[in-house]
Amino acid sequence: MEKTMQPQAPAFILGIDVSKDSLDVCLLDCRDGSQLDYKANNNPSGFRRMKARLKQHGCEAGPDTLCCLEHTGLYTRQLVHYLLAREVRVWMESPLQIKRSIGMVRGKDDKVDAQRICRYALLHQREAKCVNLSGVTLERLKDLQANRSRLQKALQSIKVTIKELLAVDPVSGKTLEQVNRKAIRGLEKSMEQVEEKMQEFIAGDGDLKGKYDLLTGVKGVGKVLAVSLLVYTQGFTRMDEGRKLACYCGVAPFEYRSGTSVWGKAGVSKFANKQLKQVLHMAALNSVRYNQEMKAYFDRKVAEGKSKMSVLNAVRNKLLHQIVAVIERGTPYEIRLDKV
Template sequence: MKVMEKSEQTQSYSWILGIDVSKQSIDTCLIRSLDGQIFENKFNNNASGFRQLKQWCKQQQCECDATTLCCMEHTGLYTRLLVHYLVSREVAIWLESSLQIKRSQGLLRGKSDRIDAQRIARYAHVFQNKANVLEISTLTLEKLKDLQSNRKRLLTALQMLRTSTEELKQFDSSTGKLIDQTNREAVRGLEKSLEKVDDQILKFISEDESLKQKYDLMLSIKGVGKVLAAMLLVYTHGFNRLADGRKLACYSGVAPFVYESGSSIRGRTGVSKFANGDLKKVLHMAAISSAHHNPELKEYYERKVKEGKNKMSVINAVRNKLLHRIVAVVNRGTPYTPELKNS
């Protein structure tokens, strides 16, 4: 048992639990906020290990409940079961960037799982008033992200089967028809799976009141479909991040940037390639649909094209308009209302 200096920050939690997670095990460092005492141990990264962790915490008079702040680095699948277990016990979960923790502690020497757990616990102890505590809706978003990844894989497989068959038909129609008949059952199976995934996505969204409200607000904008609305919920963490039109446009790869320097470099204004490609593709299809079926954006698109603007530049402007409208209705909390024209 060790003792560390008490943090000067206002204490919000009775206990701070720092955990370094690996595939097979979890190294823990428990700090008692009252006097700064440190307790350390190591457990297996499975259900049995989690129960042992709870028992060990109780031995130190820590109930492992809402009075405990647990901080760990976000390591994807390795943290998932542990997070679910701790959330079920109402422990406050803080998933922090490993880079943020490293930068906060200056020059470091030595590294091990045990030392990393100590550093995570100390970081959480000092900066607990800035903790970004995991919300219940985050677990729903986690499921939505998995479903969307599965949806992408199904679409890719479906597209590969259809494209290869159509290309073969153009050069060898008899063989192409044979392959088409052979793959027909597989295609139907993929289409049914795709429908089930879409239904499951809608079910998870409907079960969360906050997400459902934001989802319906986005759908109030003509041109915004179910796929785009669900993707935006996942990538913006329920609009707890990127809740600004410009930032979301930049993340989606549709924000224009100027390329120039001095008097010699005069590049064309364009979008950055550092963006979420999947979101950009779906947003692009939504913009094309809006340019044809949304009266306001259709009028805007046709007017700009008549003025001599490049069509793709206008489509990009439509993508930006959609994103800014989405952010506006979500932040405002009311459905989109078309602009009224003077009669």
């Protein structure tokens, strides 16, 4: 998870552009403005050499150092763990956020990218949200979540193929069904084991366990959505407002107009996390079926003439706001039919 950066200004700012095999490092000494550019290998021995080089420049790579780097998946993991073990303040920022803050640029160079990341950290250091060690559990949940998604796609692909073949050629369809029976059972068993391991990791982290219980206490929110929200919001240390989370999920409506000549209907943006939006959509459908408050709201709006899809999108928004509310309060959600 993440925490707001400590109030004291860092003595050193470290901007690192991470690739699969190498690190491009830009170190800025905030005391005298001197700068060091260095290239290291993206492995433990490379980290140690980098630390030795930084020490020659006066940087101990400890609590007085703010390190900013982009989210690049697995390639940053070893480096982040190495830096956290030495109490370096690590700030993981969105590549798009850094890119848009720079403005229009031409060309691409790893050394220059590291300098740009370093400059971004210098200018926006007050907004830094630093990773802490409890984020390791969320990393593991994210890995398991991705694995579950791959297993689900493989299982769905096999089942759909068999179903379609049974409809047009029953003999071949039954043959495929027979030869894939063990594979289907194996995939289903693997999915069960992945979900069990997710629950094990959540149970081992008191803070995440409390938030997970609050999430699943909201009618319509199941295990998959609860884990997805914990992962993508970093345990609700990011996007902890209903509107921001709705924007991220692609369910917040925006106006489309300019002057008197351009006037379109309000609609949602395609710039969103599509995977999370899909899981949220299924949760909204379940909520309409089993949550009496949401069902009453859905039926009333449809009776007023609203389209079912627009009302369902409103349900998705309401569901997210309910989720954020229970996390902020720290108390389970209670249905209030008198406020529908």
